[in-house]
Amino acid sequence: MSTDPSQRFGALDDITVLDLTQMLAGPYGTMMLADHGADVIKIEPFGGDVTRGAAASPSHGGSSLGAYFQSVNRNKRSVCLDLKRPEGRDAFKRLVAGADAVVENFRAEVMDRLGLGYEALRQINPRLVYGTLRGFGDPRTGASPYARWPAFDVVAQAMGGVMAITGPDPMTPTKVGPGIGDIIPGIMLAFGVVSAIHHARRTGVGQFVDISMVDSIFAVCERMVWQHSAEGTVPGPEGNHHPFLCPFGMFPASDGHVTIAAHTDDFFAVLCAKLDMADVAGDMRFTDKGGRTRDRRELIVAISRHTARHSKAELTARLGGRIPYGPVMNIADIADDPHFAAREMIVTLEQPNGRPVQVAGVPLKMTATPGGVRRRSPFLGEDTVPVLRAAGLTDQAIAALVKSGAALTGAGEARAAE
Known part of the structure; x- marks a missing residue:
């Protein structure tokens, strides 16, 4: 992995971040920064990030570069320090002196x-931005009674409210499939760190950035807040349809499911015409938006009878591009779809000791400073020597750190794999 400045890219190529996060939430946020050019230096303990061995395969990078780790740690560098040892802490402080966050x-x-x-x-x-991501936040910004509780994705989804409004029926709250209890806080972290760095660049003053996983999930459930305040309701799961727009949700096809959002009069008329739904179009209950909302359960059943007669491909031919519509796609469908290829949303990473692995691409597109997935994830401690050297430590001092057990270099593993 090159440290040549000519290889830098992206809108954040003048930012250096020391990343002590592990698992998914923190690494996802710092991955976003790295994907747009920030020099994200992953500071790992001797055992490495606990996800290094997750979904590991000898044919995909080996035990230290598991697929899970690869997915959210691309574009980063790795320095291995034992922060429990004074020498390791001193080396870390040398890095802090030149870091933005x-x-x-x-x-x-x-x-x-x-x-x-x-x-x-x-x-x-003094201009350092210090970002934290915890289940219930840090006492510095608001002392939660749960501040010392550990939390993972499912806890954030449960206590943040999203499970209470997700599910097939009012009695079955349901976890959202992807780990949004981690990923959404990670996105918040990336935004908070960049915002604070922008302020520090203007003022010379850093600050503490505090992200709570539970708060982040609650924030994206904004609709239930105003519903409870303005309407006095306690929203619950609505299945795969909108609570007050119809049709706006998922409908059956003969070979799967599709989504339709044709709640406006114009779109509803197109839907009825393209699916030959004269019976639905002529039903006086559904002639206006208010009626479609009031009698939405009956309307969903009526539309479903028509959509179920057609395959997803047939429905796409009739409705695609004419109304807000999309088939429900799995990863096999996505991998074959021209949209995701055109948008470079599946990226192949070459592996030094195995066959290539695919990871999700970068959704934020920029014309002047495009981000991207430019480098594989690092071996544990692969960049310990060059990073510490750039911080001003001599080769003798680095060798002493390694000998004392305060630092670890993975350069040998990297060279052997290349």
Whole structure:
């Protein structure tokens, strides 16, 4: 992995982030920064990020570059330090002096006990942005009674409200498929860190950025807040349809399912015409938006009888591009679809010791400073030597760190794999 400045790219190519996060939430946020050119230096313990071995395969990078790890740690570099040792902490502080941000997702006070909390590090670098991602936030910005509770995706989905409004019926709250309890907070973290760096560049003053997983999920459930406030309701699961727009949801096909959003008068007329639904179009209950909302359950049943007669391909030929419509697609469908190819949303990463692995591409497209997936994820400690050298440590000092057990280099593993 090159450290040549000529290889830098993207809108964030002048930003350096020290990334102590693990698992999915934090690494997803720092991946977003790395995908747009930030130099994200992953600071790992000797065992590495716990996801390194997840979904590992000898044919896809081996045990240290599992597919899970590859997916959210591409474009990053790896430095391996033991922060429990004074020498490791000293080396980390040297990196902090030249960094724009430090990001971590430990439980509250873990870094403080190591002497590496925000208050300590800002004495080294006053413009430092210190980002945290925890289940219930950090006491510095609001002391939750659950501040020390551990949390994962499913906990954030449950307590943030999204499960309560998701499910096939009012009695069955349901987890959303992807790990949005991790990913949405990760997105919030990326935005918060970039915003704070922008402020620090203008003022010379850094700050503490605090992201709560539960708060982040609650924030994207904004509709239930105003419904409860303005209408006095407690929204529950509505299945695969909208609570007050119709038709607006999922309908059966003969070989799967499709989605239709034709709640406006114009779109509803097109839907009826293209599916030969004279019976539905002529039903006085459905002639206006109010009636379609009031009698939406009957309308859903009526439309479903028509859509179920056709395959997804037939429905696409009739409705695609004419109304808001899309077939329900799985990853096999997506991999064969020309949209995702044109948008470069499935990217192949060449592996040094196995066959290539595919990861999701970058959804944020920029014309002047395009981001991208430019580099595979790093071996554990692959960049320890060049990163510490760039921070001003001599080769002798780095060798002493390694000998003392405070640092680990994976350069040998990387060279052997190339």
